[in-house]
Amino acid sequence: MLQATNIKKRFGDNEVLKGISLTVRTGDVVSIVGPSGSGKTTLLRCMNFLEMADEGELNLDDKLYDVRKVRKNEIREYRKKTGFVFQNYNLFANKTALGNVTAGLTIVRKVPAKQAEEIAADALTRVGLQDKMSFYPSQLSGGQQQRVSIARAIAADPSVVFFDEPTSALDPELTKEVLSVMKKLADEGTTMVVVTHEMQFARNVSDRVIFMEDGTVLEEAAAEEFFRNPQSERSVRFLESFSVGAEPG
Amino acid sequence: MNERILQELSDSFVKLLIPGIRVTIPLTAISFSLGLILALTVALIEIARIPVLNQAVRCYVWIIRTTPMIVQLFVVYYGLPNVGIKLDAFPSAILVFTLSVGAYCSETIRAAILSVSSGQMEAAYCVGMNYLQAMWHIVLPQAFRTAFPPLSNSLIGLVKDTSLAYSVAIVEILATAQRIAARTYDYFWLYCEAGLIYMIICTILTFAQRKIEKKLERTG
Numbered sequence: 072m073l074q075a076t077n078i079k080k081r082f083g084d085n086e087v088l089k090g091i092s093l094t095v096r097t098g099d100v101v102s103i104v105g106p107s108g109s110g111k112t113t114l115l116r117c118m119n120f121l122e123m124a125d126e127g128e129l130n131l132d133d134k135l136y137d138v139r140k141v142r143k144n145e146i147r148e149y150r151k152k153t154g155f156v157f158q159n160y161n162l163f164a165n166k167t168a169l170g171n172v173t174a175g176l177t178i179v180r181k182v183p184a185k186q187a188e189e190i191a192a193d194a195l196t197r198v199g200l201q202d203k204m205s206f207y208p209s210q211l212s213g214g215q216q217q218r219v220s221i222a223r224a225i226a227a228d229p230s231v232v233f234f235d236e237p238t239s240a241l242d243p244e245l246t247k248e249v250l251s252v253m254k255k256l257a258d259e260g261t262t263m264v265v266v267t268h269e270m271q272f273a274r275n276v277s278d279r280v281i282f283m284e285d286g287t288v289l290e291e292a293a294a295e296e297f298f299r300n301p302q303s304e305r306s307v308r309f310l311e312s313f314s315v316g317a318e319p320g
Numbered sequence: 321m322n323e324r325i326l327q328e329l330s331d332s333f334v335k336l337l338i339p340g341i342r343v344t345i346p347l348t349a350i351s352f353s354l355g356l357i358l359a360l361t362v363a364l365i366e367i368a369r370i371p372v373l374n375q376a377v378r379c380y381v382w383i384i385r386t387t388p389m390i391v392q393l394f395v396v397y398y399g400l401p402n403v404g405i406k407l408d409a410f411p412s413a414i415l416v417f418t419l420s421v422g423a424y425c426s427e428t429i430r431a432a433i434l435s436v437s438s439g440q441m442e443a444a445y446c447v448g449m450n451y452l453q454a455m456w457h458i459v460l461p462q463a464f465r466t467a468f469p470p471l472s473n474s475l476i477g478l479v480k481d482t483s484l485a486y487s488v489a490i491v492e493i494l495a496t497a498q499r500i501a502a503r504t505y506d507y508f509w510l511y512c513e514a515g516l517i518y519m520i521i522c523t524i525l526t527f528a529q530r531k532i533e534k535k536l537e538r539t540g
Contacts, residue, residue: 121442147448155446161439165461175447178457223447 072097073231073264078117078127078138080110087113088124089286095231100263102273102294105283106309111266114283115235118264119155120146132230151179154224154232158239160216162208168195168219169204172226180227194222198252214245218252225261232256234265250276270313274298282306325509332500332513336493340517343492347482351414352475355421362426364455367433377426384423390484392416397488413485417478425474432467433459465536472529476522483518493517 073095080088087110095101103111116122117138118129124138131152136145163171172191176182182190195204198218208216217237224232237253238246250269254276257263267273273280273294280297282290282305290297290306301307362377384392397412407415436459444454486494497514501507 119446121445143450147450150446151448153446155443157439157443159439161437161443163440163443163458165458165465174444174457175449178453179448220443223443227447 074130100277102277109283194226351417358422359425363430432463
């Protein structure tokens with residue numbers, strides 16, 4: 072279980088996160104949606120210490136991390152229990168698909184090479200890339216790269232996987248291929264926090280939706296509930312912007 | 321060119337090749353290896369902006385880049401004994417060449433490291449690596465590919481710069497050529513032949529560089 076409490080972050084005069092709290096239960100898929108600049112990505116990055124929040128607490132699997140006092144080795148422990156998928160993949164350019172997945176196992180967790188390769192092959196199979204294991208990132212399509220990065224994130228069996236707009240750099244066809252992999256993971260019980268603009272995914276795959284606006288959580292609800300009956304005027308307007316020409320869902 | 325000169329050149333070719341193999345190549349190899357370690361250290365200090373050390377290495381780079389290498393050689397070999405530090409000619413030359421490689425290549429390496437996207441570091445952190453693991457396993461291998469061509473350039477430059485060791489009484493290729501010519505008075509031919517030896521060494525290095533670059537291109 073992941074619990075964030077009162078996360079605050081400012082960049083200079085700009086208060087990006089104004090005290091955000093959220094809970095992600097084991098097996099839950101939580102989508103964070105909202106307009107650009109609402110602080111979604113910053114929140115996600117703060118929840119993995121890629122950005123250091125100014126204030127707040129994180130509780131992962133009953134271990135408490137005060138962001139103001141957390142030490143470097145505690146951050147590494149925390150990260151070992153999480154996975155992170157970037158918008159632009161950030162695959163290790165000097166490693167093959169297999170090498171990208173084994174790196175965290177062999178280098179960080181000191182898993183023997185052979186065993187690491189088996190785990191990595193298994194993870195790559197789960198994302199449907201069993202026949203691309205020896206390919207370098209530059210030889211793969213965007214969708215394939217993102218699937219490798221998902222395999223990298225899930226290989227060590229993390230408590231929670233963060234997705235930062237995982238399909239924003241992809242065309243609709245590749246988006247579909249990545250989303251179907253994410254749906255499969257969700258169905259297998261992976262705990263996921265997903266910042267996304269894909270409303271179909273948020274509605275159909277996630278259990279809960281968090282709507283952010285201007286550094287605050289404006290609305291939090293079960294996914295179906297949020298889309299059928301948005302509570303705030305702002306979320307109604309936000310959802311309308313997606314339904315030009317077609318009914319959402 | 322008459323027969324006598326031809327005969328003399330073919331005799332002296334081996335005599336010039338020997339100091340090439342026994343002096344120029346070891347001098348280059350040792351200085352360049354040590355210099356690269358120094359350069360990497362300097363580059364990492366500059367990138368991490370470690371206080372005091374950062375100012376110190378920038379001062380060092382500044383001194384090396386703004387003074388001629390032959391002056392540095394004279395200071396170390398002929399000057400240092402005045403303040404009680406006596407180094408033989410060969411270690412003096414190694415010291416000066418190492419410092420030079422360290423200063424110039426640190427800039428190359430620093431730029432190459434900075435050219436690797438910051439997302440690579442973040443991704444490495446996200447799989448649980450610490451700074452050194454991320455640098456060593458992810459960033460540096462990628463930086464190396466970028467730095468390889470300019471570093472090869474520096475290596476070839478160093479091969480030729482080792483001829484400056486002549487000025488501190490190291491008998492390398494040029495000094496050997498001069499000694500033979502002093503006896504035969506064929507300065508023109510012998511100095512040309514000395515140049516030829518450098519050409520051969522540098523040409524071999526250039527071919528090796530091309531080969532390795534091709535190999536680096538293939539991965540990724």
